[in-house]
Amino acid sequence: MTHNTFNSALVLGASGGLGSALVTHFLSDSAITCVFAVSSQEQSAAILVPPNLASKLVWIKTEYDEQSMAEVADQLQSYAGSFGRVCICHGLLHSETIWPEKRLEDINAEALHEIFQSNTVVPVLWLKLLFKVLKGKTPCIVATLSARVGSIGDNHMGGWHSYRASKAALNMVLKNMAIEYARRAKNVKLIAFHPGTTDTSLSKPFQASVPSGKLFSPAFVASQLSQIMASAELDGVLSYLDWNGQPITW
């Protein structure tokens, strides 16, 4: 199948709450010609694709080892230079065996590795492997899902050691990469994005303490991020922004 790809969107980690909302959002955006969704899962039934838009979505299933990810980047190389929007949505806060640490004694090496793998290693590998796919003439805005708790300056409560550290590490590598992308691919702008507390499986166990009106729907956040990306400038620096487009202290 051939695709009209001159202004495409790429969503990596497309089966999550925010990833699938972004896929749905970009499918309904007539300025976006094609949506590439990359996930470890089969295409989710949660992503409702109107029949007239079915040919606009390309679903790519992968594992998150570097070899498999490199194969995805090779596959996308035929569409190099056509991506205007890229969202990297990977993240892990808890699982059946992992719970955010409340105190020093909760820190566990295996959990630290797993949290860093999904929050830091996988997003950073995408930005390495996709360099040639994103470089080109099309202005390309790349939003990587970070979190406010990754801010060192804003950390007054402590706790959640591995999640906080993995997002702070992500922010630092993104900062480095923005400097290198500015030199080698001036059409690319990087954003570290905090969605606010959003109603997904990641936040589910912590939603009871969220003040009323402060738990966002994934569709609302996808729309906010899309607007932020539309107004972003190719200024060669990493922006660290919240769902309202407000800068977050590093």
Ligand SMILES: NC(=O)c1ccc[n+]([C@@H]2O[C@H](COP(=O)([O-])OP(=O)(O)OC[C@H]3O[C@@H](n4cnc5c(N)ncnc54)[C@H](OP(=O)(O)O)[C@@H]3O)[C@@H](O)[C@H]2O)c1
């Ligand atoms: N929800 C919130 O309140 C909130 C707040 C602040 C920041 N964030 C951040 O927003 C991003 C999206 O989170 P979400 O709320 O949409 O969570 P979610 O529904 O749990 O989605 C998790 C995402 O992470 C990917 N993922 C899970 N385990 C992974 C692993 N081991 N290796 C690589 N990727 C893995 C999944 O990709 P597949 O498509 O392959 O399944 C999926 O895209 C995360 O970076 C999260 O930290 C969320």
